[in-house]
Amino acid sequence: MERLTQLGTGIGWRPEIADVVEAMPGIDWVEAVAENVCPGHLPDSLVRLRERGVTVVPHGVSLGLGGADRPDEGRLADLAARAQALDAPLVTEHIAFVRAGGERTATPLLEAGHLLPVPRTRDALDVLCANVRIAQDALPVPLAVENIAALFSWPGEEMTEGQFLYELVERTGVRLLIDVANLHTNHVNRGEDPAKALSELPVEAIAYVHVAGGFERDGVWHDSHAHPVPEPVLDVLAELVSRVTPPGVLLERDENFPDDPAELGREVERIREVVAAGAAPAGAVPHPAAQDSAGPAVEAARGRVGLAQAALLSALVAGTPAPEGFDRTRLAVQARALAGKRADVVAKVAPELPQILGASAYREAFLGYAQRRPMTGGYRRDALDFAEDLLLGRRVTDPAPRRRLTDWWLERSGPAPLTGRPVARAVRAARFALRRG
Numbered sequence: 001m002e003r004l005t006q007l008g009t010g011i012g013w014r015p016e017i018a019d020v021v022e023a024m025p026g027i028d029w030v031e032a033v034a035e036n037v038c039p040g041h042l043p044d045s046l047v048r049l050r051e052r053g054v055t056v057v058p059h060g061v062s063l064g065l066g067g068a069d070r071p072d073e074g075r076l077a078d079l080a081a082r083a084q085a086l087d088a089p090l091v092t093e094h095i096a097f098v099r100a101g102g103e104r105t106a107t108p109l110l111e112a113g114h115l116l117p118v119p120r121t122r123d124a125l126d127v128l129c130a131n132v133r134i135a136q137d138a139l140p141v142p143l144a145v146e147n148i149a150a151l152f153s154w155p156g157e158e159m160t161e162g163q164f165l166y167e168l169v170e171r172t173g174v175r176l177l178i179d180v181a182n183l184h185t186n187h188v189n190r191g192e193d194p195a196k197a198l199s200e201l202p203v204e205a206i207a208y209v210h211v212a213g214g215f216e217r218d219g220v221w222h223d224s225h226a227h228p229v230p231e232p233v234l235d236v237l238a239e240l241v242s243r244v245t246p247p248g249v250l251l252e253r254d255e256n257f258p259d260d261p262a263e264l265g266r267e268v269e270r271i272r273e274v275v276a277a278g279a280a281p282a283g284a285v286p287h288p289a290a291q292d293s294a295g296p297a298v299e300a301a302r303g304r305v306g307l308a309q310a311a312l313l314s315a316l317v318a319g320t321p322a323p324e325g326f327d328r329t330r331l332a333v334q335a336r337a338l339a340g341k342r343a344d345v346v347a348k349v350a351p352e353l354p355q356i357l358g359a360s361a362y363r364e365a366f367l368g369y370a371q372r373r374p375m376t377g378g379y380r381r382d383a384l385d386f387a388e389d390l391l392l393g394r395r396v397t398d399p400a401p402r403r404r405l406t407d408w409w410l411e412r413s414g415p416a417p418l419t420g421r422p423v424a425r426a427v428r429a430a431r432f433a434l435r436r437g
Contacts, residue, residue: 004175005089007055007208007248009272011264014254018045020261024268027054031250032086034058034078039085050087057208058082060093065131065145066118067097068104068306076138083141090142090207092177093135095128095168100309104302107310110317111375113342113382119154119308120164123301125171130298132172144175144207149185149214149223151334155325161192162200169205176201178246179210180236181223187236188221189330194236198243208248211237211271220333226256229267234274241278249275255344317374339370342382350383356404357396365390384413 008028013021021030022045030049037043037058046056060079063071083091096115101107118124136143145168147161159167165176178201183194211234213227229251240246251268258264314320316335322328343366347354354362369389375382387409389395396402 004207004247005055007057007089007250009268009275010055010208010248010250011268012059012250012252012254013046013049013056014257015043015045016255017253017257017261017264018043020257020264021045022048023261024265026268026272029055029057029248029250031057031059031092031252034060034082034091035062037082037086039081042085046086055089056086057088058086058091060091061115062098063093063135064096064098065093065135066095066124066128067099067131068127068302068309069102071131071135071138073138076135080139083139088141090144090175091139092144092146092207094146094148095165096148097309097313100306100313104306105310107314108318108374109376110310110313111378112313112317112338113345113375113379114338115148116309116313116316117148117150117152117154119305120157120159120161121154122158123304125159125164125167126298126301127305129168129171132168132174136172136174142175142207144177146177146179146210147182148179149182149189149221151189151220151222151337152327152330153190160197160200161186162197165201169202174205175207176205177208177210178206178240179212179252180240181210181212181214181229181233181252183236184233185214185221185223188216188219195239198240203240203244206244206246208250209237209240209246210250210252212252220330222337224256225252225254228258228263229271234270237271237274238278241275245275245278314374317370319371339367342370342375342379343367345379346383346386349379350408352408353383353387353405356401356408365395384409388413 009026010029010031011021011024011027013030013032015036021027032046037046050056058079063075063079065071079091082088094115095118097112097118098115099109099111102109118128132143132145147165168174169176180194183197186192187194211229212223212225213229213233214221214223214225215227216222237249249271251264251271253264308323311320311323312326315322315331316338322331343363346366347362357365366386369386373385373389387405391402391406391409396405
């Protein structure tokens with residue numbers, strides 16, 4: 001296996017802080033959300049950073065490597081194209097599932113709109129290993145996978161997080177992206193000791209490290225990526241760097257950016273100081289993957305994992321009963337968090353909607369819609385379905401915003417998005433009704 005790329009200290013690149021990132025001194029590399037980058041039309045800011053020699057790493061969020069199904073070939077091809085366009089030394093994704101149901105389980109295909117934890121079981125590990133190998137074969141550069149934060153635990157887990165990650169590396173040779181904020185989150189929410197996790201996982205396989213902020217409410221830690229990095233997260237980083245000096249460390253901040261741009265620079269410098277104080281030996285080259293003998297059993301494991309994930313996701317987004325063994329209170333917290341994130345992302349994808357309805361009215365209406373309609377086709381489709389739900393249900397009665405909402409929906413829905421399906425005539429009739437509304 002090739003030696004890990006030395007990245008240095010970086011920050012997550014987001015369009016809202018592109019100018020700040022470009023002007024920030026001492027930034028060796030940046031990470032960009034892969035799905036937000038178009039290979040043929042790279043943002044000018046990323047082009048300028050690349051020209052200056054700043055490494056750009058694409059960070060995927062939609063593959064769902066921990067899901068029951070094989071990774072989607074189209075999504076893999078898109079991630080590969082972004083890696084090549086950015087001349088990236090590696091790409092990263094998450095140990096999570098983001099959708100469940102469908103043909104395998106004979107249930108509706110549902111989208112979580114967020115990263116959900118996989119159970120630390122042998123079945124889930126078999127499926128994850130198979131999916132990671134498929135992704136590795138499809139990508140032109142090495143893959144690293146990230147541990148995620150969770151608000152709840154799966155019942156009947158068979159391994160700790162460290163053991164789960166160790167076996168994943170043993171069987172696939174994949175590299176790790178360790179998020180120390182997520183280790184802290186799981187400490188608060190699930191009672192898991194970050195030091196124990198670090199002692200069990202193969203630190204020599206770490207490609208880089210994420211550091212991010214969050215907040216605690218009613219005894220639950222929310223990994224928001226919208227707050228300053230707290231000392232407990234830096235303490236976990238210090239614990240990690242006492243064991244190994246990671247090839248790269250990066251500050252993540254996704255929203256609620258500070259008014260003072262220097263604040264982000266100070267956070268990056270604080271992270272750099274913690275890493276320098278650790279002074280552990282540099283990371284070693286991970287050993288090659290062992291021969292995996294679980295192949296013949298993977299398809300059966302996919303079925304079992306698929307049923308379990310579909311039942312859980314349905315409880316979170318469709319209001320069905322919680323599967324046995326789960327903490328119902330924590331699932332309710334997760335369900336509210338998913339609905340809130342869904343509302344936030346749709347507002348970013350379609351900013352006209354809160355402008356038309358008003359910010360508070362938009363959020364109230366969307367959360368009501370989310371209780372009735374699980375997401376099945378991504379955020380852009382969700383925005384259109386939300387507007388259609390408001391109009392056909394006559395939930396917007398004021399003529400001016402109703403007309404604006406009608407025009408917005410008609411402009412973006414296309415001439416006949418469901419042409420050829422049995423309900424196409426009904427949709428065309430609905431359009432006519434919307435025009436008349």
